Amino acid sequence: MNFDLDYILQLAQNHEGVDIEFKETTGQLDRGMETLCGMLNGDGGIVVFGIKNSGKIVGQEIGDKTTRTIGEALRRFEPAVEIQPKYVKITDSDKKLIVFEAEGNNPDRPYSYDGRPYQRHDSVTSVMPHDRHSRMIMHRGGLRYKWDTLPNENLRFEDLDESRIHWAIRQALELGRLKDGAYTRDPIAILEKFKVLKNGVYTNAAAVLFGKDFFYYHNCIIRLARFRGKDKREFIDNQQIEGNIFDLLNEVTPFFLKHLSVTSRFEGMYRKDELEVPINALRECCANALAHMDWRRTASVGVAIYDDRIEIENPGMLPEEIPAEKLTYGSHILASHTSDPPNEIIARGMYYSGVIEHWGRGLAMIFEECNRAGLPQPTVTDEMGVVRVTFMRPNLSGHKHDPINDPINDPIKILSEVEKLVLHIVKEHPGISRVNIAPIIDKSEATVKRALRALVGMGFVEYRGSNKTGGYFSLLSTT
Numbered sequence: 001m002n003f004d005l006d007y008i009l010q011l012a013q014n015h016e017g018v019d020i021e022f023k024e025t026t027g028q029l030d031r032g033m034e035t036l037c038g039m040l041n042g043d044g045g046i047v048v049f050g051i052k053n054s055g056k057i058v059g060q061e062i063g064d065k066t067t068r069t070i071g072e073a074l075r076r077f078e079p080a081v082e083i084q085p086k087y088v089k090i091t092d093s094d095k096k097l098i099v100f101e102a103e104g105n106n107p108d109r110p111y112s113y114d115g116r117p118y119q120r121h122d123s124v125t126s127v128m129p130h131d132r133h134s135r136m137i138m139h140r141g142g143l144r145y146k147w148d149t150l151p152n153e154n155l156r157f158e159d160l161d162e163s164r165i166h167w168a169i170r171q172a173l174e175l176g177r178l179k180d181g182a183y184t185r186d187p188i189a190i191l192e193k194f195k196v197l198k199n200g201v202y203t204n205a206a207a208v209l210f211g212k213d214f215f216y217y218h219n220c221i222i223r224l225a226r227f228r229g230k231d232k233r234e235f236i237d238n239q240q241i242e243g244n245i246f247d248l249l250n251e252v253t254p255f256f257l258k259h260l261s262v263t264s265r266f267e268g269m270y271r272k273d274e275l276e277v278p279i280n281a282l283r284e285c286c287a288n289a290l291a292h293m294d295w296r297r298t299a300s301v302g303v304a305i306y307d308d309r310i311e312i313e314n315p316g317m318l319p320e321e322i323p324a325e326k327l328t329y330g331s332h333i334l335a336s337h338t339s340d341p342p343n344e345i346i347a348r349g350m351y352y353s354g355v356i357e358h359w360g361r362g363l364a365m366i367f368e369e370c371n372r373a374g375l376p377q378p379t380v381t382d383e384m385g386v387v388r389v390t391f392m393r394p395n396l397s398g399h400k401h402d403p404i405n406d407p408i409n410d411p412i413k414i415l416s417e418v419e420k421l422v423l424h425i426v427k428e429h430p431g432i433s434r435v436n437i438a439p440i441i442d443k444s445e446a447t448v449k450r451a452l453r454a455l456v457g458m459g460f461v462e463y464r465g466s467n468k469t470g471g472y473f474s475l476l477s478t479t
Helices: 005-014 026-040 064-074 130-139 162-174 187-193 204-210 245-259 279-292 332-336 344-352 362-372 417-428 434-441 445-458
Strands: 020-023 044-049 086-089 096-103 116-121 124-127 221-227 235-242 262-267 270-275 301-305 309-315 379-383 386-392 461-464 471-474
Touching (some): 005 096, 020 026, 026 124, 116 130, 162 187, 162 245, 245 279, 270 279, 279 301, 279 309, 279 344, 279 362, 417 434, 417 471, 434 445, 445 461
Antiparallel strands (some): 309 386, 461 471
């Protein structure tokens, strides 16, 4: 922008604000540069030396010492800035105004001055909080610098679980997220399609999605705990499962089935059994926690069940433009935001395999499931580098399956004999259709249909694929 005296006079009349700051002399140079740093980290702005806070123009004499001092100050920005001072002569005076202009929303932010990052709020400059600074660093430079995209030179195909890769291929084909063809049966070609392999080099995403050995990946863990009461003083159950992302998710459903009650309601003539908190919402929340966690840290995803609530947490932060308090059922920000995962390649692999939605629908679906079940809206918090989703449990004391009083109950015991038979067949024959189950157990299709409806409602099985060619799959661990 070209600055002249008339324009500066107009700025002075409007006084200071979030994008305008006046300093009387370069004796306040450091404070002015801190403000400039805050503007660089925000929407931009202008700092002018030679104007009092009141807006009165006084100007300043410019000599070699002044220009050298300014040059030295500009070199204390990190990353480097290409800001050049502009000198505006004051009418009928030897003095000048010194103008610095900062462009905002720069992809290289966050900037720091003299080792400290600054932010601008209204007309106040302050040191940027650690959480905001970390968010900006995480998004600096875009996809190129994200952890999951970085090459892992030591990783080889034999370090990966080939059966899990083929499982992901089948999932993607059944869901129509990959087009069928000869190349899709080649695991190497699929890994390239998933973008976890490029030019013969695997990325970090390949290790956490399909890996077998996690010696160097201490966060490939999910912590599962059931506490007695409403705090962490006494464990009922405490597990720590190690594995790739898909293996970890495979352990989540049995844990919820073991420790949560099953409720029954009737839809017309049919009984519908469901977990007290919808299993689809809980699984989606766990999948999102793994997809969006900060994999650079050694912390891991945790699931904690208390008497009154369920907490699912992951190390990481929400995007700066999506504050946790605005994430409410039916809110505009929830409906309008698009998916911008911090781990684009990991999320891609999970999307192809059908364990997450690709278009930022995960949290909305969780809220909708809880609303459908008549439960309070889950709350989302983002504090101290941890994102936590809390589900409130209904009061089900005295219910037919009370895991608080019987924590070691096998969840299969709540099923009818027909439901147990159907579940066994589905586990033995993944992808089997309802029509093919009926003759195996010598029951009518109507009976099998009712059993499958109950099993789906409780989260034991799910239907995958099209109406004509799809089938049922067990969600219980096969180990």
